[in-house]
Amino acid sequence: MNILLIGAPGSGKGTESELLSKEYNFTQLSTGDLFRTNISNKTKLGLKAQEYMTKGIYVPDDVTNDMVKDYLQTKNSGLIFDGYPRTLDQAKALDQMLSDLNQKLDYVVHIDVKESVLLQRLSGRLVCEVCKRSFHKINRKPKVENVCDFDGGKLITREDDQEDKIKVRLKVYNEQTSPLINYYREQNKLVEVDGNVKSAIDFHKELVEALKL
Numbered sequence: 726m727n728i729l730l731i732g733a734p735g736s737g738k739g740t741e742s743e744l745l746s747k748e749y750n751f752t753q754l755s756t757g758d759l760f761r762t763n764i765s766n767k768t769k770l771g772l773k774a775q776e777y778m779t780k781g782i783y784v785p786d787d788v789t790n791d792m793v794k795d796y797l798q799t800k801n802s803g804l805i806f807d808g809y810p811r812t813l814d815q816a817k818a819l820d821q822m823l824s825d826l827n828q829k830l831d832y833v834v835h836i837d838v839k840e841s842v843l844l845q846r847l848s849g850r851l852v853c854e855v856c857k858r859s860f861h862k863i864n865r866k867p868k869v870e871n872v873c874d875f876d877g878g879k880l881i882t883r884e885d886d887q888e889d890k891i892k893v894r895l896k897v898y899n900e901q902t903s904p905l906i907n908y909y910r911e912q913n914k915l916v917e918v919d920g921n922v923k924s925a926i927d928f929h930k931e932l933v934e935a936l937k938l
């Protein structure tokens with residue numbers, strides 16, 4: 726089974742992917758994390774992606790699609806797509822790539838979160854440099870300041886979590902990614918979940934029920 730999570734930056738896609746992966750043995754395919762790994766390894770792809778990511782805008786579709794196509798050669802089921810596709814062209818490309826491999830997206834989950842909540846979450850977000858898990862300066866403090874509870878890694882603020890970049894990312898999401906909700910509704914794959922006020926654990930329970938896992 727393959728699942729796609731669609732939600733604005735800060736909607737909780739990453740946290741939820743991690744919970745589903747652990748409990749149901751899915752593998753998370755996060756294009757944001759793949760790009761960041763390429764950036765740290767200073768690959769050609771990373772250098773290209775970096776100029777877009779630091780501005781908070783999307784990496785071009787052809788670059789992103791090619792990276793995902795490569796990934797799907799080794800694994801194409803039991804995946805949670807986190808942050809891909811984000812444009813209609815990417816969605817169409819993914820449908821084609823999966824069908825070429827006799828696979829498909831089974832469920833598309835739209836995590837709906839109000840803009841005020843997103844802003845508050847993103848502006849306080851801290852991410853572990855090593856395992857990428859998220860914490861929050863006020864709502865989910867680590868036990869030791871700036872140190873990851875899980876592996877002792879350093880917690881950092883992502884460059885694109887600065888306020889001006891956050892605004893750009895939310896605008897880009899509304900313009901380019903939210904049309905995907907209708908695209909998948911028309912394919913009868915859409916599951917809508919309210920991601921506003923609940924804790925990550927409550928949200929996870931609700932989603933597991935909605936997906937009948």
Ligand code: ADP
Nearest residue numbers: 734735756757778781782783784789808809811
């Ligand atoms: P968030 O969902 O919080 O914005 P991500 O780690 O998923 O964080 O993405 C960070 C950045 O990586 C995006 O702002 C964009 O520049 C780039 N990116 C990730 N996924 C895609 C994609 N599918 N298409 C284009 N750009 C992407």
